Amino acid sequence: MNVEAHIKTEKPIPLKSRTIIHLSLVQNKINESIHAALKPFDISLQQFNVLRILRGQKGAPANLNTINERMVTKMSNTTRLVDKLIIKDFVARQICEKNRRKVEIFITEKGLVALAEIDSIMSQTEQLILEGFKESELVQLNELLNKL
Amino acid sequence: MNVEAHIKTEKPIPLKSRTIIHLSLVQNKINESIHAALKPFDISLQQFNVLRILRGQKGAPANLNTINERMVTKMSNTTRLVDKLIIKDFVARQICEKNRRKVEIFITEKGLVALAEIDSIMSQTEQLILEGFKESELVQLNELLNKL
DNA sequence: TTTATAAATTTGTATATACAATAATTGTGA
């Protein structure tokens, strides 16, 4: 991915600006791939992440705060995100009896089945996106990103 | 930025998945900083980028296609993005006389003045975001991102 | 017990973005 070619500019860009732009371009590309991969399943990346979080609970329900904390991209409105998963019957929601302000959200059987399917496609997509990298380069990249 | 801590998970994540997540987290962080920096100016990052593209035209007008090509993040609806800049009187639009299907968009004096102000804040923000990096590390990061 | 404060979520509303359909103009082949 050549930054200058991508944004059709001739003149060189200062290194820091270039890095910021580069990261954005990379993220756009990743998003496109992931979005395309998820499209057949009619589920958004955010919805997918919520399902993964709920599966990670291993049967225990999660409340909205917990979900929000664990999301890669924090959303300002997790209620409606969960609403959409309820419509699909992938999760269920009930009021927490110990503290009736909270809700308990858990993944359904149908959600687990769907997730298993999607998981393997997502994994393939990740492999594809990063196919140009050696293991050592990935380690290096992660180390550099740690500095941010 | 520690990925596992950020998404509150205990178990280690496969390297490729971790890298994808890491890039997303980094992008979120960058977006937050930039968004905060732009907030006082009441302009979106996309709008800012369009202004920069138009200034890069050095007086020559750009049509929508040109703008779209040069944007870091391609938008599906540049017409309305430009509409918003017109409302602010930062750009002007007229029909291209040589080819009346096209439009000619150019930055106004007011737009140039606003852009100059915003520019310096954005530059500061970029410095701040990447302050943890040595020059050689930035070069390395850009090289790694090229592989994507 | 009443009142106030805090916590957790939901709802309202404005803005942003994606995608498809439409409109206007130009180019091209019969």
Place this chain on the structure above:
DNA sequence: TCACAATTATTGTATATACAAATTTATAAA
């Protein structure tokens, strides 16, 4: 020239996201 296709932009509409206000329940203080 005329019909048809291609180009360029705009508009309609659905969905997504951001942010603040409102709602419900719990906790704490007087």
